[in-house]
Amino acid sequence: MNVIVHRVAEFLKRFPPFSFLSKEVLEKVAGSVEIRYLEKGEILFRQGQAAETHFYILKEGVIILTESIQNQEEIRDECDEGDVFGVLALLGKRPYVLSAKVQENSLVYAIPVSVFEEVLEQNSRVALYFAAGFASGQVVIRQDLSTGQKARGAFKNESRDHSLMIFSDQSEIKFSEKVLICSPEHTIQEAAELMSEKHVGSIVVCRSDLKPLGIITDKDLRNKVVSKGISLETAASKIMSAPILTRRKDTSFSDLYLTMIKNRLHHLVLTEDGTDQSPVCGIISDHDVLLSMGNSPAVLIHGLMNTLDLKEMRLIRDQAEQMLRYYLENELTMDFVASVMTEVNDIIIKQALRIAENSLANEDEVLRKIPYCFLSLGSEGREEQLLRTDQDNALVYEDVPEALDEEAHAYFLKLGTAMVEVLLACGFASCPGDIMASNPKWVQPMSKWKSFFTEWIIRPTEEAILSSTIFFDFRAVAGNLGLGETLSLHIYEEIQKKKIFLNFLAKNALMNPPPLGFFKDFVVEKSGEHKNEFDIKSRAMMPLADLARLLVLSHGVIGVNNTFKRFDRLAELEPNYEALFKQAAKAYEILMRTRALEGLKNQSSGRFIQPESLGKLERQLLKNTFSPINELQTIVKVRFQLDYFPS
Secondary structure, eight states: OOHHHHHHHHTTTTTTTTGGGGGGHHHHHHOOOOOEOOOOOEEEEEEESSOEEEEEEEEEEEEEEEEEETTTEEEEEOOOTTTTGGGGGGGGGOOOOOOEEEEEEEEEEEHHHHHHHHHHHOOOOHHHHHHHHTTTOOSBTTTOOOOOTTTTHHOOOOOHHHHHHHHHHGOOOBBBOEEEEOOSSSSSHHHHHHHHHHHSSSEEEETTTTTTEEEEHHIIIIIITTTOOOOSBGGGGGTOOOOOOOOETTSHHHHHHHHHHTTSSSSSEESSSSSSSOOOOEEEEHHHHHHTTOOOOHHHHHHTTTTTHHHHHHHHHHHHHHHHHHHHTTTTOOHHHHHHHHHHHHHHHHHHHHHHEEEEETTTTTHHHHOOEEEHHHHTTTOOOOOOBOOOOOEEOOOOOOGHHHHHHHHHHHHHHHHHHHHHTOOOOTTTEEEEEEEETGGHHHHHHHHHHHHHHHHHOHHHHHHHHHHHTTTEEEEOHHHHHHHHHHHHHHHHHHHHHHHHHHHHHTTTTOBBBBBBBBBOOOOSSTOOOOEHHHIHEEEEEEEEHHHHTTTTTOOOOOOOHHHHHHHHHHHGGGHHHHHHHHHHHHHHHHHHHHHHHHOSSOEEOGGGGGGGHHHHHHHHHHHHHHHHHHHHHHHHGGGOOOO
């Protein structure tokens, strides 16, 4: 296979829906891809422009999707690596409803619709994946469908897709059963007066037996009457949209919404038998859809994307916590829950960046143009921060000429501090260890960060190992993401040069004692503020996170930070231990759920738990999660020869 085609295929298979394709089909798709390099400020496509023959997946960079409303640009979404956009072209050649603007220099893969149409017809998993994304109201289909729904759950258990159930409950769909109607003989003036009187944006033109002929909306009045100068005495039937598309009112929410998206409808008429040959019995609008989705990720993220008001951002994050409670209580998969909350947190960080940049708009333009990247560390870096616990972050910027060193550092320290302040205002706690982008030590140019990482690996002191466990889980969230990728590659290259570092990391992973005491009861704190409480973070979660990080690093795996996803990957890499790694992944998910529920219940971080407050089943479930810790520590002890390693 051609080297370039191979590289494209390797990238595509990392992301759904391409990961659902067979090797042969993936190679065919990869072979048809057109690679496009786009510079900052370019427009890939414009709102209203006829759809191209391709849709896109972002390889690297940042592209924003905007909508022009009353001559103002409103951000609808921001594309990141692996995100698929321009997908309405998949549904038929029609104008784009949004504009795609290049926020940072970007590389995109343009995939021909003609090639992918065959895939949609032949692969039901791919079709369902896209349907789930459309049904959640997304304009970008991303690898976790994290702004809306988790389609992958449908493939694991097609009979019980929790994420789709959130949006498919018929009792939640609000639509009007009192449909405003008029006859074909009514004039445009009369139809408009009826709409104005009832304060509605549409009127259905019906026969005398209430069978629908067409529909007139506010948009029709603007585009077909006012702009064209048509007489108001003209029959309403002359400007109605016809033939009319109809559905049964008991049609599933996802089907109704997908129909509206496919046909670019703002209103969908409902009839008794779903055809235009039976009486009208209801109408659903895109506003009804928005209300039906309520506290959904798509709605919350849309709200965050379009506000820079700190109070509003905090309020939306509060709403996200209520959504989190609902997800946990209804036992949605932690993969889905963590993806949703990570997406919410990431958007807050990106908006914080915009606020910080705006506050420094009067700074030297040379400084403002220096590429930089905001890094999330710790649980947020691992995509595991469900509650608003301590923030851990840092900032890296491109190396500058020596003459600019001091000015650049001062500028990015101001930027990092402003971002940290926004996160504090949104309810994220300050880091007790001051590992934040407001600390001068953790705001550095690329060369300095590389020297930090190299030093920790070459001289693995106790402090260096502690730093590596925090910083090696970093995730590039905002800014120039390529800088983050450069740092990741540097870590793996340095470890390859000095693999003995992994033995020190292994020794550290065994520092935490087993969570159960001699009498098989929880090991609790012996003194202090949390005396007699169980520390679920340090006793159970950190040991698993440390073990997963160590083993993934030993395999040279790049780009997998999340703990339970690391264990899933290890299960693929080491089939002999597949059952154990799967058990460890599940254990970590249970621990995350337990901590989050504890935190929501007590309005705390959820870290410390009173064992006596747990029911018998809860206690046993929690104890079961400790089993893989002991087994994994034993494997690590042997694999890294820790019995012969200096203490």
